[in-house]
Amino acid sequence: MTSEIINDSSAIREEGVDDLIRPREPTSSDGRLKRLLTKKFIIGAVVVLAIVLFGVVGPFFSQDPRAINNIGLTPPSSQHLLGTTQIGADILAQLAYSTRGSLIVGVSVAALTLFLSAFFGILGAYIGGVVDDAFSLFTNVMLVIPGLPLVIVIASYIQNKSVFLVIIVLALTGWAAGARVLRSQTLSVRNRDYVLASRVSGEKTWRVIAVEILPNLLPVMSSGFVFSTLGAILAEAGLSFVGIGATGALTWGTMLSDASNGQALLFGAWWWFAPPGILIAILGAGLSLINFSLDEVINPRLRVHKMPKTEKKVTAS
């Protein structure tokens, strides 16, 4: 779930460590920003912003998402742009509220995950010794224990779950991959001259970490954040779909679960089960595009130059 999705690219990022440490050309933060603004990034950002806007503003203009009406399962019409559910609730309205719900879950889990992985990854690697051994053992154990089954086990013991609780559980089970990436990055940063210099000059530990080390980890952390958001949204959708998500909440997962329980498939009510999944996929694609651009900034080798090979070698060396 959350952690595993990050991993596909985290492996790459670990390989890219060297590039981060020894930038081949001097780059100002200005240049980095300019490189980030590629076509991919702009498309991704526009898509994500549009969905966020829909989630934030949509609910104010939509109908009552929980309305009960005797016009169950009507196809899209001018009255209900996306049709109605089995009990006659407007699907567009449900979609707006669900978007809000899912985004809240995604962003909060990602924030908590980032905090936990930073704590275990950066602190462990910076302090080193027994603390590092213990932290990284803990991280690796959490990484190999399958996440979603663990979440399901935890969730099954609690009868009434609030959204808050689901967020906590997802964060607790999803931070390990991020921590491992941050640990390997921190290990390579902590022995650089300027970090040593600031330690020698007697700076406090928290200041060395916050001022000298953290800025170097920001690109990695932001791309981890983007992937955790998507992972958490997918995990929450899965949980709600099998009926052990937050009780009474409206998210993309609960919509899909309702649609499945309401036999939307058998009645051919595509307008019920299609929109939430499509929104998740579009949001995922948008977030991935943003992440590509981040990845290319972090790892210069990923940028594909369209020039003859010999020439490329000369400029690189």
Next chain:
Amino acid sequence: MALLRKLGFYLVALFAAVTFNFAIPRLLPGNPVDILLGKLTVAGPVSPGTRQALEVLFGSDTSTPIWQQYIEYLKSIATGDFGVSVTYFPTPVVDVITSALPWTLVLVGLTSLITFIVGVSLGTVAGWKRGTWVDSIIPATTILHALPYFWFALVLVYFLSIQLGWFPLSGGYNVRTSSPGFNGPFILSALYHAVLPALTIVVSSIGGWILGMRNMMVSTLSEDYVVTAEAKGLSPRRVMVMYAARNASLPSFTGFAISLGFIVGGSVVMEQVFSYPGIGNAFLLSVQNNDYALMQALFLIITIAVLFTNLIVDLFYSVLDPRTRAHR
């Protein structure tokens, strides 16, 4: 020595999973024993012994200290005594698992392996042909990657089963025309029923492999030794496979080990969509019926399977990458 270290690590991980299993019901509010007894009394009269047995299992029995409960618990796990399932009362949990395990093992195991091999091969080619039209398929793979497993399964069922009627709606085999066993009709029927679940796993997890491998190939191809190999006049095929792909695939192997947990988790939800008679379906049934004994055992089985495959990949990794075994 390195081998012992690895084995040690997986033992610790297993121990942690067992301990989670023990601690979670004891740490969380609510009393599983009451929920369970409520279920059991519907089925028939409950003996006082049952209540006590359940209390021992879930730790609401306050007369024995917690460490003693823990030892009892470890003992019962070591002897394979997981109790009796409520969902399939009065079948022992072990029997439920042994009948569900082959379904998942064959379906999820085989398809994830095939997906991995195909995905990494495609990624190798995509990375080799970087900067050409092949790059334009990358965005498509990310959309596949972001699809929720179960939603894609729903869409497949809608189009291929309900609209077109090509494939069965649910289940693992045709109950009317075949019976489980090593016979032709059953195997054919099982294969037929496995098409959609397998397709779900392949489509929703292949994107990640293609993308990860492609990016690593692009990085590796800019290494000096690849240029050297090209300069020596080796065939492009040899450079691509033996020089670039061998190194570039290393992170994918690590990723494969870790993503197993994800695949298993995803297939739990996927099995629900197809009512596939595997571990995932039994797991969710046990959750819905508050069948804690079965649920705990299934969680352990899933974890052990994932840990075991991780161990194998880990051992295989040192064969693949000589640098990791050089430490003496």
